[in-house]
Amino acid sequence: MSKMAGRGQVAYVDAGNIVEQTVGAIRTVSQRVDAGNVVEQTVGAIRTVVAFTGEKQATEKYESQLEIAYKTMVTQGLISGLGLGTMLAVIFCSYSLAVWYGVKLIIGKGYNGGQVINVI
Numbered sequence: 001m002s003k004m005a006g007r008g009q010v011a012y013v014d015a016g017n018i019v020e021q022t023v024g025a026i027r028t029v030s031q032r033v034d035a036g037n038v039v040e041q042t043v044g045a046i047r048t049v050v051a052f053t054g055e056k057q058a059t060e061k062y063e064s065q066l067e068i069a070y071k072t073m074v075t076q077g078l079i080s081g082l083g084l085g086t087m088l089a090v091i092f093c094s095y096s097l098a099v100w101y102g103v104k105l106i107i108g109k110g111y112n113g114g115q116v117i118n119v120i
Helices: 002-044 046-051 053-108 112-118
Strands: none
Touching: 053 112
């Protein structure tokens, strides 16, 4: 029964990761689309932009849109890295606790290594 429960938990974790990645990708794409729209509008009306010397304004607007997308990507990467690091730290700490307790059982209660590994 515990294996089935563990598999269910893994499935929920996987589903949560997929949703998080999808939402993050949608945010990133929408911000890149905003920057792309600035370029599209500028190139589409290049004569007007040049006639009114709006190159600098168009460039600044594009750079500001790219800056927003960049900040979002950095934040998303930081959060993903911290999440993965925390998850791996919990897993490794759990294993170390299990091995430590196994050694304690071997020394104190006369268990053998096979019994301890079987439980881990």
